[in-house]
Amino acid sequence: xxxxxxxxxxxxxxxxFIVCMLLCAGLIAASSAGLLTPVESVIGTPLNAVxxxxxxxxxxxTNAVADLAEFQSLQERNAELETALxxxxxxxxxxxxxxxxxxxxxxxxxxxxxxxxxxxxxxxxIAVQQDVLRTITINRGARDGISVGMPVVTELGLVGRVIxxxxxxxxxxxxxxxxxxxxxxxxxxxxxxxxxxxxxxNLEMTFIPLGEQVQNGDLVITSGLGGNLPPDLLIGxxxxxxxxxxxxxxxxxxxxxxxxxLEFVLVITNFQPIDLSAFDTGN
Amino acid sequence: xxxWLGAPLLVLAAILQVTFTPxxxxxxxxxxxxxxxVLSWAANARLEQGxxxxxxxxxxxxxxxxxxxxxxxxxxxxxxxxxxxxxxQVFSIGLISLLLLVALGTLVNKLFYIAILSIxxxxxxxxxxxxxxxxxxxxxxxxxxxxxxxFVRRMRIRTxxxxxxx
Numbered sequence: 108x109x110x111x112x113x114x115x116x117x118x119x120x121x122x123x124f125i126v127c128m129l130l131c132a133g134l135i136a137a138s139s140a141g142l143l144t145p146v147e148s149v150i151g152t153p154l155n156a157v158x159x160x161x162x163x164x165x166x167x168x169t170n171a172v173a174d175l176a177e178f179q180s181l182q183e184r185n186a187e188l189e190t191a192l193x194x195x196x197x198x199x200x201x202x203x204x205x206x207x208x209x210x211x212x213x214x215x216x217x218x219x220x221x222x223x224x225x226x227x228x229x230x231x232x233i234a235v236q237q238d239v240l241r242t243i244t245i246n247r248g249a250r251d252g253i254s255v256g257m258p259v260v261t262e263l264g265l266v267g268r269v270i271x272x273x274x275x276x277x278x279x280x281x282x283x284x285x286x287x288x289x290x291x292x293x294x295x296x297x298x299x300x301x302x303x304x305x306x307x308x309n310l311e312m313t314f315i316p317l318g319e320q321v322q323n324g325d326l327v328i329t330s331g332l333g334g335n336l337p338p339d340l341l342i343g344x345x346x347x348x349x350x351x352x353x354x355x356x357x358x359x360x361x362x363x364x365x366x367x368x369l370e371f372v373l374v375i376t377n378f379q380p381i382d383l384s385a386f387d388t389g390n
Numbered sequence: 391x392x393x394w395l396g397a398p399l400l401v402l403a404a405i406l407q408v409t410f411t412p413x414x415x416x417x418x419x420x421x422x423x424x425x426x427x428v429l430s431w432a433a434n435a436r437l438e439q440g441x442x443x444x445x446x447x448x449x450x451x452x453x454x455x456x457x458x459x460x461x462x463x464x465x466x467x468x469x470x471x472x473x474x475x476x477x478x479q480v481f482s483i484g485l486i487s488l489l490l491l492v493a494l495g496t497l498v499n500k501l502f503y504i505a506i507l508s509i510x511x512x513x514x515x516x517x518x519x520x521x522x523x524x525x526x527x528x529x530x531x532x533x534x535x536x537x538x539x540x541f542v543r544r545m546r547i548r549t550x551x552x553x554x555x556x
Contacts, residue, residue, distance in 0.1 A: 134459060138452075139510055154453055164409075234409060236408060238523050244455075271456060
């Protein structure tokens with residue numbers, strides 16, 4: 108009789124569909140509320156370990172294919188690099204001279220620089236999501252002191268922000284995700300704006316006041332406004348700019364980070380994002 | 391039996407989905423391995439088995455991605471029911487109906503996923519994603535279904551309950 112009942116409700120496809128959807132809704136609600144975090148961590152641990160192995164293999168294969176494709180142009184590039192090297196060597200001599208001048212002048216002005224000590228945790232990228240969302244998964248989690256909101260960088264600049272943490276893995280929302288917005292400023296003019304990810308994976312700096320001069324090659328850094336990220340992290344370089352329809356202008360930004368081939372990243376662990384919601388008046 | 395065979399295959403597909411396929415994407419689209427495997431199985435097995443594969447595949451993928459656990463499942467389940475509706479109308483699923491199922495199923499699957507992420511608080515833009523992610527994924531899926539369907543069908547034939555399910 109029990110079997111008959113089971114077959115009965117399964118054979119009614121509408122009921123079966125509704126039951127499935129209700130199950131899904133319950134699952135999503137429980138996951139969003141964090142009720143499944145312990146289970147997700149337990150199951151996710153071996154999955155993340157295996158996916159880390161596969162990701163390394165995928166990157167090796169991708170690099171090998173890319174190397175093969177570039178093989179024909181290697182000689183040409185070699186000649187170009189030799190020319191560039193000669194040019195850079197002469198520039199290096201000039202720069203050393205300038206650095207020496209700078210040190211002397213700084214000493215004269217009793218100029219002191221203060222740098223904010225940053226603590227890093229190195230993490231390996233073990234999974235990538237680059238479709239509807241642009242995220243990476245790294246092999247460091249709560250056990251390594253990672254928490255939600257921590258900035259993630261490489262030596263080439265800002266990568267993103269931690270949005271989810273498991274015991275030994277974390278999800279990072281890349282700055283190229285269309286949902287990402289970073290308060291930024293141009294290093295030269297100090298003009299401020301917001302760097303947003305584009306659907307194409309590029310970056311765009313918006314809300315730059317019209318009066319500000321924006322030049323190709325200008326470096327874009329985090330401003331620290333909003334308290335979500337520390338100031339002065341490199342985001343990228345301006346590649347083009349245009350005046351918008353309003354009182355703002357927009358600039359296209361190119362990050363120096365290659366988000367497609369990220370292998371290792373650094374998580375800044377001694378930065379705690381500031382929750383400004385306490386200042387909301389509720390109006 | 392078929393359900394148990396599916397678990398390791400779907401876990402492998404989920405891992406490949408977050409490691410290998412992003413390396414071969416066109417724009418934001420990449421072959422949706424889990425969707426294609428689930429759809430292929432649903433076309434050759436009982437409805438309940440297809441639904442079970444949708445749950446296993448969807449949850450495994452969600453554990454490896456940023457969305458909430460379960461976010462991928464409704465789209466896959468809807469695609470399985472879509473296959474079931476078509477199966478009841480035709481004697482057997484041929485190439486044309488398979489490609490139509492992939493096309494329609496991809497749209498249903500992706501639209502469900504985008505809608506759920508939007509409800510869960512992620513900033514997703516449907517119209518932008520449609521051209522940049524959904525359509526390239528659809529093109530990829532139409533090509534990738536052929537070897538995947540062939541493989542899954544061979545696997546299905548070898549399972550003991552294949553004859554029972556029909």
